[in-house]
Amino acid sequence: MSALLDSLAAGFQGDAARRAELDGLLEDGLPPPRAEAWKYTSLRQLERRSFGVAKAVAVDPALLAAIPAPRLVFVNGCFDAALSDLSALPAGLDLRPLSQLLQGDDPRALAFLERRYLRVDEPFARLNAALAREGAVIRVNAGAMIEAPLHLVQVGAADAAAGDVAWHLRHFVELREGARLTIVEHELASGDHAHLGNALLHAHVAHDAQLTQARIQTAAPRATLFARTDVVLAQSAGYDRTDLELGAALTRHELNVRLEGDGANWRADGVLLADGRRHVDTRLGIEHAALDTTSNFVWRGLASRRGHAVFHGGILIHQGADGTDADLSNKNLLLANTAEIDTQPTLEIHADDVKAVHGATVGQLDPTALFYLRSRGLPEAQARTLLTGAFCREVVTRIDAAPVRALCETALDGALERVTT
Structure with a gap:
């Protein structure tokens, strides 16, 4: 034991x-x-x-x-x-x-x-x-x-x-x-x-x-x-x-x-922040088991220093779940060569009349965008902070309730400041 x-x-x-x-x-x-x-x-x-x-x-x-x-x-x-x-x-x-x-x-x-x-x-x-x-x-x-x-x-x-x-x-x-x-x-x-x-x-x-x-x-x-x-x-x-x-x-x-x-719908968005030596693991299990159901997901991952972010997005569309519309996007930023990100979107379809899109990317900050900001007089650290924040805030902007959005913005801004400074 x-x-x-x-x-x-x-x-x-x-x-x-x-x-x-x-x-x-x-x-x-x-x-x-x-x-x-x-x-x-x-x-x-x-x-x-x-x-x-x-x-x-x-x-x-x-x-x-x-x-x-x-x-x-x-x-x-x-x-x-x-x-x-x-x-x-x-x-x-x-x-x-x-x-x-x-x-x-x-x-x-x-x-x-x-x-x-x-x-x-x-x-x-x-x-x-x-x-x-x-x-x-x-x-x-x-x-x-x-x-x-x-x-x-x-x-x-x-x-x-x-x-x-x-x-x-x-x-x-x-x-x-x-x-x-x-x-x-x-x-x-x-x-x-x-x-x-x-x-x-x-x-x-x-x-x-x-x-x-x-x-x-x-x-x-x-x-x-x-x-x-x-x-x-x-x-x-x-x-x-x-x-x-x-x-x-x-x-x-x-x-x-x-x-x-029938007609059920689910939207789920998130930010995974793995800095220092933090390990962050999120697993989505999505089951479409009825007619005309929809699901939509926007997840963003950040890994810096020796952080490790893990994301699994599994979509299962059952037989008879015709009319399903499923869309999953997982994009990730590696902010250091010592960090690690593992992402695994999966899709299993047992129905005919469905629309399903899933994808994942892992990359680094766009050097062209970084050069543009620096050419406008921004220090490199501030430019990186702006680009990283923009990458994550798409998740928060999708929150409809203003009080909830404000709480999330405050928490996210504090965490990003910790990571990018």
């Missing part, structure tokens, strides 16, 4: 089903380096580390000054009622910490916890299914139009007494027919630490509902983060998403969406 799994299993609390989930993972172990889904992201060093059980830690409220209500805050995976602000939840929106529901007696409220994971290549989803006891449970009534964004905040906080700790968050989002909701996920750092965060989010978007989501990841430079998002879209449902991967030492996000209803 690895030191990692051994230390995480020591904190087990749960029923027989969860115990079986954990025992299965302990028997299988972590994926080997030759596993296809993990060949660009080695777990060898992580496997040798140990983590304690996370406990509540005090955090300076000023850290959240720019994040408005309503917000639900977790510190090292523990719900923080003092930092959260749910006093003005709009009608039609029900939001509760998972820990409160676990204390209740209505099993229907927690049916999503019954989902199990069996594949060897999804170890952190299996860990989450076995160990998660906190998260956000969000439900929006049919026809409810929730205008103000809902903020889910995860703060990784240094804890000298506990050392390196791990937490597992399980979120559930349900939008009923015709509902509208915007969620902004924030990953923040309070002090220097090397904790492990593991989050799993399920979302069900009903007929004609619209979910908009942004994830701004600015975790501590030595942190490790694993995230998985599984979304199912019903008939005419919509899902718009933006991801900014700007922090942590090792981060991996598996984003899986199944367009299950």
Whole structure:
């Protein structure tokens, strides 16, 4: 057994089903380096580390000054009622910490916890299914139009007494027919630490509902983060998403969406920023399983110094999914010869009447554009900053909601300044 799994299993609390989930993972172990889904992201060093059980830690409220209500805050995976602000939840929106529901007696409220994971290549989803006891449970009534964004905040906080700790968050989002909701996920750092965060989010978007989501990841430079998002879209449902991967030492996000209803649509954009020795891995799993569904993706990757960015965009068009329109673009900039970028777009089609485009590029800053800016009197560093910023900001400009766009612009500008100076 690895030191990692051994230390995480020591904190087990749960029923027989969860115990079986954990025992299965302990028997299988972590994926080997030759596993296809993990060949660009080695777990060898992580496997040798140990983590304690996370406990509540005090955090300076000023850290959240720019994040408005309503917000639900977790510190090292523990719900923080003092930092959260749910006093003005709009009608039609029900939001509760998972820990409160676990204390209740209505099993229907927690049916999503019954989902199990069996594949060897999804170890952190299996860990989450076995160990998660906190998260956000969000439900929006049919026809409810929730205008103000809902903020889910995860703060990784240094804890000298506990050392390196791990937490597992399980979120559930349900939008009923015709509902509208915007969620902004924030990953923040309070002090220097090397904790492990593991989050799993399920979302069900009903007929004609619209979910908009942004994830701004600015975790501590030595942190490790694993995230998985599984979304199912019903008939005419919509899902718009933006991801900014700007922090942590090792981060991996598996984003899986199944367009299950006719006319469903999904737009997902993101920026992967791998500077220093950071390793950033994002995997998209797109399933078109109904008529006349659409998906559109614009992802940008940057790698500098000894950073490593990994992107996998897999599109699967099922038999009978006629009328599918899928478009995936992944462009990447190498800012140093010592950096690395691996990109892997894949397309599998089992239907006839479809339109599908996917492509990926890896290159460097355009020397002609760089020369033009320098000929106009700009120093080389400033010229590089302008070109790099323009390359990434296409993602942010596609965000419709002005408050969300402003938060993303601020986070992205700060990260780009760090990389280009």
